[in-house]
Amino acid sequence: MSTPMRHGPSQQGRTPSQHPGAAPTPQASTPFSNPQTQAAFSPHGPRSSPQQFKKSPAAKNSPAMAPSASTMGHSANQPVNFDSPTAAAALGALGINDLGLDALSMGGLVGGTGRADEDDRKRRMDEVVKILMDANSARVSNDSLERLAKQLDLDSIWEDVIGGEKNAKTLIIAGSVMSVEIGITEHIVNHAALAFNEPIAIVDKHVDRASEVLKRDLSLAPNQSPLTKYLTQFKANLKRLATLDKLSVSPGLNCHEAVAGIYESLVRLHRWDLEKLREDPSLSGQPEDKLKVYALCTRHGYPQMHTRGQIGLSLDYWKDKRKLPSTTVDTDDDRKTWAIKIGCGPINSMDYTPMNNMAYTPVRVSEKWIGPDIEKSDPTNEDIISATGPVLDWLEPENTILPPTEELKSEEGLEHDNPMSGPKTPEVVFLATFDPPVIVTQAVAMDIYKPCATEPHLSSATFDVLQFPIPEGSAYDPSEPRMIEHTRTVATFPGVKEGQTEPDLKTHMNTLHIYKPVYGQILREVPFSHPKELVQMLPTLRQYAFLSTLLSNSFKRQGPSDPKATKGNDKSKDNSVASTIGDDFSRFMSQASKQPATTAVDITLTVHPVTRLQIVFPFRSKTANIHIEVQPGGRVHIVSHNIFGDADERNGGGGGGGAESANSKGKGKSYTVAQWAAMLETAEDISCWIEWIKCKLE
Template identity: 25%
Template structure:
């Protein structure tokens, strides 16, 4: 097998600036002199190949007219180029939104074609009323150049979308931490306003006046009903007076059940379906969070979704959330199922009765409930289709909207190519632009050439390296600082692709793929934490250090990843704590080699699969001491020690469970070494 190739950060090479050794003005022998500041200039005037060897530099036998050029023409060309560049710069500046303030907001609205009403308030100050189509308006009071508040109103808003949306719009108009007011632009506000405008325009009269807002409200109502039902079941199995029971139940549903729907979550306007959270067992409680068991009646309105109810919003480095934002896009109704405006995507009972005729047999055998999904009728539009519009006319019932649902992934998810293709095909989506990209190139080394695109190579394994500082707790309870050097080996044939968006026609389709999405969300997050270099501003946070924590020799940690189907498989190998990992002299090395074999213990090794819902299945390990299961024969039947088997299973499960809790390969490796040493 070929030697693995280490990945290195190769800086981009820039061509040096060449200049001719000749003077800037070289008199020619012809009637007109030409100036060539560099060989690049020759390429500009005479093509990519230069002037050629047979062409005299003096141009004595060929005047400017022979080339079809003249001095005045060249001067005009220079002026035209400068003019084009200046116009490009002006166009770029015009495209950027202005600064936050009355004039900037009015200018932005004019550029977007929005009608703005300006009202003068008693005692000074003004109120800008932005009329966003036929379904929304936004009021912005301004006094002495300061934005006082923002009020977003949506027609028939019974779920509080406008209330939480107002907070996001107000935050987008306020300076970021460390930013001065003079540098605060309308860029973030413009992004949010553009989303509201896009929804309104997709539901414009030309589309039959379909309401994208009402479609979102209906999907949210059904998903919220499902979430509350599953959260209630999760709370029911918890012990009484469990601390932070409500948050723990929510995270259980988020990561193992049907996900958690949220309106306008984490500064993102719209409906998000959150389906995975890093280190969900770690809850950093805020001082203002109410300490309730969560088993009482909970409010379903927007006031219950305050920032204090979601501590992960304040701690994204610890609890990164993976979600899908449900939006809309143009799509011919004759080619893809259009949106339906309804809040009846699921029955009031949520689950099917055990004796239902359409009960899922597999779930019934596994004692799992079957969700009672409903199929709302199509949403027909009575308006006639505009000329040239591609729509499906159905007799006198009307036509269907040329708009479809689409889920956008935040962050985008790197998945095996075969898994992603199968997922897209199940949603009747064509797979295009398939390239031999890899997990390493897409997820871990996005700024380097992808190893899968390097042409024909005999190498079948790719190696990447990194170094991290890990804080762990020693056997004396004190913090210890370790430096881990990681090596990751990945087959180059494990091709991957990034999933950024996915159209759908029924929310059931999103719920059904959540177990698969969680497999790769966990794998992405786990390996990126160890192998993806953090931004410079976050380096200090990603590499914790403590002046009082003792340092230890560098520890080599080897990992191998098989990313293809049926499940990601990880193997971690690191030295046993009783083995010598560094030698201060040749004598120490020789003594180690000549020592009795009983003093050498094999490296610690764990192999596990990341199965559906990111459940970790340990396939092989030498950390937990597993006792042999005693079997015998009793009355002619085989007698199996069920208790012993259960105890062994719990020990092995604990090895994988520790990785699920910490969500960090370095911390997990330190814990495995302590367990292997019997500390």
């Protein structure tokens, strides 16, 4: 029986001119095909078109279309060589030489390096398939679930439910170490469960929660139509499970167990953080939920398994609006959570490169990444000097060794002392994915990648461009200063103590100035070998997460500028009585007269060598000028100012001699400079902070 086989590389993508003695393979057309016989090459031919200077190979053997030797300068049975002087003259007449293509033969244009090249076609087809697969347009159904399993290279099998409803089936999607069982009837999922082949205590205790996530991804919400239920979330979660499954090696390495081991160590560290916070006198009386938020944002993060609808381990390190009383670690609304997703990846990947040709430390399966007492009992002088907080008792687990596979054992010719025949370490590394990605400067990115021994793929974009992308079609010179403007409405409640319920609307025209552009980098993922490397980068990640939130709240439109005001206008319109045109005009003029003047706010951003913002706005009869610094950990420090009074200087520090007294025209008590900085940390919005300052001091 004959089997199909592909031609050797030397015969693929070649033109007839490269095989002088062979008959050409007919093709549909070429860019230089000529349906009619033409005279000798001449720039004065009819309409000088490329299609008029060369015949298609499909028509070359046709008697009616065969050129004569006198017209083409070649015999009728010999392919035309476009490397000849005649062809070069023709290409020159067409102006193709001006394009730098004079040294190319027709074989180069159509053959090996063109679209006919098999590798290029395969790459393009793979890209098209990837785009279609990533479109997330598939709805939940029997066929789509089966196709998804095939796409992720997982096995799938259907089983009928004995004694169940009509058309009730069970789909089992299985890998090497895990399986997902889905119960479905008439394309509606009613059951989903995750299971593992081998019982592992630290993995099995999270299975129920993972199964709930998978079922929620596939089940219909109340009053939801099956036509609107998509596979988007389930596909992402199944892909995470499949990635760990493919990297696992049985026996010897279960990547799900490796990730669960890191969780066990991080959760013990988190519990230790909570104990220390309970002992803090300044936090006495705080509820447990609030202490968890403090540990999340100020200590060593908050590890969670299968949270926020995503399968896997998440180390949460920052929470928007963290200082509001209503914020908890589980708050799932517009308060974005910044986290590090912990998983595994192949040790050789194009997405990350080891530094200085070093090798990554392979993944290790262990629960003992940190000592039982968490803190070192006898730290060395070097530990004390290098530590910025308590000296943690990090441990180094033993390497995970894989036994030789059966193929290597049975393969002949391998000696016992051959390195390939013995045990080896896994070709897998731990992989940290930043969710969401964090925008930092390149210098900071190098500091983060260095402990992980990773060579970053440096970006050529500046920090401000990554934070605020250039609109399409706009001119931009990175060497020139940049200015970003944004007008917004701020709702204030100056009389809330007197019972004010409707906000006073203030208009701010914010202008961001960048005088010294600095190259930036987007942190997306980084390999690591030990969880302590993640803990060490948390203060820097919090610093830039807060800076990003501050800039985003002040310069990016988040939606309707004033939904409450719009709602109020709709209500008044519904309840309005009949009125004349004169009444409507009088009401419009009265509202226009109440519109406040626009407050111009100028903010200058500096991210190197330190992260600072200079905030300038009108204040009383002069101009307020405040310099703030966003420090590691997301803390705000007021470097200098000219509006907070001398009482603030004595009570809180901060530069700014010659400032007016805070209570000379202000309302209420005097705040220290540190308290004003803490208010900005709470507001996370420069415009709101300015209005609070003006409310208290003007």
